[in-house]
Structures are given as C-alpha cells and as structure tokens.
Amino acid sequence: MRIMEIISGTAVNGAVVNCLDICRALSRRGHDVTLVCRPGAWISEHAQDGNIRVIESSLDRWPLTELRRVAHVVRENDIQVIHTHMSRANFFGVLLRWLFGVPACVATAHSRYIQLHWMFNDRVIAVSDATRRFHQRYNLVRGHRIDVIHNFINEQRFMNVPTDTRVAVRREFGLMCDQPTIGVIGDVIPRKGLIHLIRALPLLIEAVPDVRVLAVGCNETDYAQQVQDEAAQLRVSDRVIWAGPRNDIERILAALDIYVLPSLEENMPLAILEAMAAGLPVVASEVGGIPECVAHQQTGLLVPPGEPESLASALIGLLTHLEQREQMGGAGQHRVRTNFSIESQIQQIEQTLERAAA
Template sequence: MRIMQIVSAGDVNGAVVHCALLSRELVRRGHEVTLVCRPHAWAAQRVADLPVEVVYSDLHRWPMDELRRVGEVVRQRGIDAIHTHMSSAHAFGVFLKMRTGVPCVATAHNRYVQLHWMFNDFVIGTSAATTRFHRRYNLVRRGRSKTIHNFIDEQAVANVPPGTRERLRRSFGVGDEHVLVAQIGDVIPRKGLLHLVRALPQILSAAPHVRLLVVGDVKNSAEYMARIKSEARELGVAEKLHWAGHRRDIADVLSAVDAVALASLEESLPLSILEAMASAKPVVATSVGGLPECVAEGETGFLVPPGKSDALATALGKLASDPARRQRLGQAGRQRIADEFSLAAIASQIEDVYRSVAAKGARRAA
C-alpha cells in the first residue's frame, strides 16, 4: 500500500517517535511511505536512511496553498490512506481527505475536545481510556474507532553501548551506592512532577540513598518549573534532584537509572513507561488513562492514585529498599512488552485499519 504519514510536532515526543517507528516498519513490510512534516523535524531525520519521500510543510490550512500542494502529492503518488499524528496534523489530514477523497486515519495520542475527530474515517486510541474519551466527547463512532496500544522498538533499548550506565551516572553526579529514580516527560503540570518532589522527604527518611532524575523539556512551563524548585528548597530536597533537561538518548538514560516513576494527573499511554519496562526497569505510575493497561500491579511495578504523594513515597520506598524486587519486576515488565507491545504485533493491527479504510474508500469512489 501507499501510505502518507503526517506529523505536526517537530522535536521528539511520543507521537513523533510513534510515527517514525511505524514508518520504518511499514517500509520494512514493503509499503510505500510518504512522510509530511515540518522543516527540520526529527521524524524526517529518523527515516533519512530509507526510501521514504519526505514532504516538508507548515501544515497551514489557510490560505489553501499547502493543502493544494500536498494534495497534488497525494494524487501523484496514488496514496491509499492518510495517517495523522498530533492536533495540527489531524486537522490538516481531514481537510486533505475532503480535498482528495483519500481516507484519513488519526491516532489519538492525547485527549482533547476538537471538531476534526468525527470527520476521520477511523480513529485509533492508544489506550482504552483514550478511545472511550473520543467516543464520548468527540462523537467518534464505535464502528470507526478502536484501541491499538502504543508500541516501542525493543531493539533500540537493547543496543546500549557498554559503559553507558557508568558514564551517565557520573555525569548526573550519582554514585553506585545511590538508587536513581527517573521521571521522563515534559515538565508540565499534568505530568505531576510536583507531587513526586513532595514525596521525596518521606522516601529519603527511609532510604537516604535515593536520588531523583528529571528528564524532560520545560516548554512553556517556566513558572511551574520555578515552583517545583522553590518547593524542593523548602522541603530540603533540592540537592537530591538532578535536572537532565531534554534528552534524545532515552535508551541510554534508562540504562543509568534503577526505577522509573510517572506521577501524571492524566495520560493516554506514554512511551516513557513502555520504554522503561522494555529496559527492564520497575515502574511506579499513577492509575490514570492507559497506565493500568500496561503496568501490572505488583508484577511489573506499582500503581498509585494521582495526586497522592504519600502513595508515591510508599511504592518507591518498596523498590528503593529491595534490589531483588527491582530486578524481578523489571524482568517481568520486559517480558510484558515483548508479549503485548512489540512493534511488529501492533503494526499488523494498524495495517488492518489501512486496508479496511482503503477498501471502503475504493467502494465509495466506484
């Protein structure tokens, strides 16, 4: 098949990684892939070694110059299905569908109320919670939507060079005697980092060797970041926090940590937790969105209520004090990813969606 992938985010985030990995897997399976993205986008770099036609676009819908230009690419290449990722791409894809008649599939990586959802031929929710949200609030029909979980490239986390763990721990100022817990994701209020910082005093009272590594982009949340740092100073834990900023070497970073936490107040199905599990790291996450669909309580990690710092502290304390448990839960998480969240298995489900919408589109055209 000839598939057009459209992604609107330029730098690395879960949706961009999803789009790039899926594009690579589709090419491996013999499909022709066209990638539409903004100039200098990370996704384009990720497929540069493959026979993927990259079309750069600002994805503006008005004036209609970009819709006409990309629409011409759709016609010239005989695209069978359009697949969109992130809000601007979703809206652009729906307009492109209306202009060309080519069916459009949207993957819902987040939960927002927006008009475009109901006009897609199919909506993929990356978690059951996300699928339910879009059916309820965006009026997406049950017959035009389903849950297909996020996936990760297991090989990417497996191919970490020897010595990476030791090198990165030194760069973070962490010794072998420390238990390093990481939260990976944008430093924004809905990721709940403030609640994790508030859990630190309780954690440190029982396990003073714990350190917290924060990996993520501050984006437009400088005020939130300042609040976190101020509260960390007031709690006396500022020196126990290590700020790594935005990183692209997540597999390497995961090799350096001992456990991963995610204190989110709302989520879909974050790649950071799937990547942590694939790296055999035990996880502590909040029981929101799709997280209960991947984290098995007491088997691959622990689930806690959102906004409850004491529950975070208790769960992380169990991991900090028990290396054998960390290893056992980490290995179980790795196996769960291999069994249920592998790239190959999930890509096959997405292929089925493409075939279905393309067949319906062909019948409409006839």
C-alpha cells in the same frame, strides 16, 4: 499499499517518535510510504535514512495553497490512504478527504481533546482504551470506526545497552555505583505531577537516606520553577539532579533503579514502555492509559494521583527489596516484547489502514 503519513509536530515527542517508527516499519514491510511534515521538523531529518518519500509542508489550512499542493502529491503518487497525527495534521487530513477527494483518512488519537474533526475521519486509532472511551463520548466517534492500538517502541534500543553504561552515566552525574536512584523523564509541566514526587521525597529520605532523583527533560517552564522552589522549601534540592533534555534516553534508563511517573493525566506514555524495556520496575499514577501499560504488582506499582504519601510508600517498598525490583523488571521486558513491540502492533495498524482504504 501506498500510504501517506502526515504529522504536524516539529520537536521530538512521543507522537513524533511513534509516527517515525510507523513509517519505517511500513516501509520495511513493502509499503510505499510518503511522509508529510513541517519544514525543519525533527522527523524530517530522521526519516531520510530509509525508503521514505519526505514532503515538507506548513500544513496551513487557509488559503488552500498547501491543501492543493499536498492533494497533488496524493494524486501523483496514487496514495490509497492518509494517516494523520496531532491536531494540525488531523484537521489538514480531514480537509484533504472532504475538499479534495482523498480516498480515505485515518487519524491517530495520541491525546484527549474535544475537536470537531474526529467524527469526519474514516477510521480513528486510539492509543489506549481510556483514549477510545473519551473520543466516543466527547467527540462522537462511533464505536465501529475506532480501533485501540497501543503505542509501541523499538524495544531492542533499550535492551541492548552496553554493560558499562550504568557506571559511566552515574559517574557523569556524580552518583555512586550503588546509590539508590529513581528517574523521571519528560518535560516539567503541570500534568506530569513532578511536584508530588518532590513532596514525597522527605518521607522517602527517612527510609532511604542516600536516595537521589534524576529528572530528565525541559525544565525551563514556570511550573519547573515552582517545583524547584518546593524542593528548596522542603530542603531536598540537593537530592534532585536536573539533567535537562537528553537524546540518549537508553543510557539514562540504564543508570536508574526505578522509573517513576507521578502524572495527573496521561494517554499512553512511551516513557513507561521504554523504562520497562530497559528492565526497570515502574511506579506510576493510576490514570489514563497507564494501567494498560503497567501490570500492578507484576511489572510495577500503581498509586493514586496527587498523593505523595502513597508514592513514597511504593518507592520505599521497591528500593528496599532488590529481588522484587529485578522480578518486576524482567516481567516488564517480557510484557513490552509481547504487547508493545513494533512487530506486535504494526500488523494491527496495517489492518486498520486496509479497512479504511477498502
């Protein structure tokens, strides 16, 4: 097929990484792939290493200059189907479809927002069943036009980390080799619920006195300051290491004992899949698409959102039982290979694009 992928995100996030992996996988499988992204976007630079045609566009919907220009690229390359990611690109794709006669448009729902464009796509891909239910109910997407295709990762990146990485990363952060360490990765924003992990720390410290939390991600938000103030008030600031944004997540994961995600709202977080691929047990809130990733008591533990006591209890149970952690970590790796790898998901994406283009 001749496929155009359109994404509006400029920084690196789960949707952007997912789009890049799709472009590369489709190209490897013999498809002609054109990527349309905004100028200076992270994905533009990283997509240059394959047989992917990269077109930069502001994706402005008015005036119609950019729509006409991208429509010309569609006709020039005889594109059969376009596949869009994130709100700005999703609106742009629908306008291409209905104003300029692009053959077919598929949009991936990476999140859950009420927006007009969803019902005008030929097909919609939902990254979790929770996401599918939302879009059917609130965005009026008909059931026969929406497919659930879970997010996926390049699992080998997290499974083939050098054995000396754990010691090296721990040394960087002043951690002892055997010091109990839990980690959370992601921007410090309200829906990620990090404040509830901070509130769980006093209970956790009572049972595991030398525990540390390694927090990776942007921490320059107002909410991050609230979280840090809470840690100071509870006198646990010295137990939290604020690592800031990192581009070596596979190395960070290798240094952890447990991955935790105390979110209040989620769709299909790639971070959990990455942690499972790295062989870590996961403790996470039972919200959104998380229960579709984490098999409770098999690859990790699910807890009610916003309950520090439940979160602390789950973490204590795993930190004090090494054998259980190892069993869950191994089961998580198997689950990712089977259900959330590129190989297991890309065929489903191909089938959805083919159905739309038919």
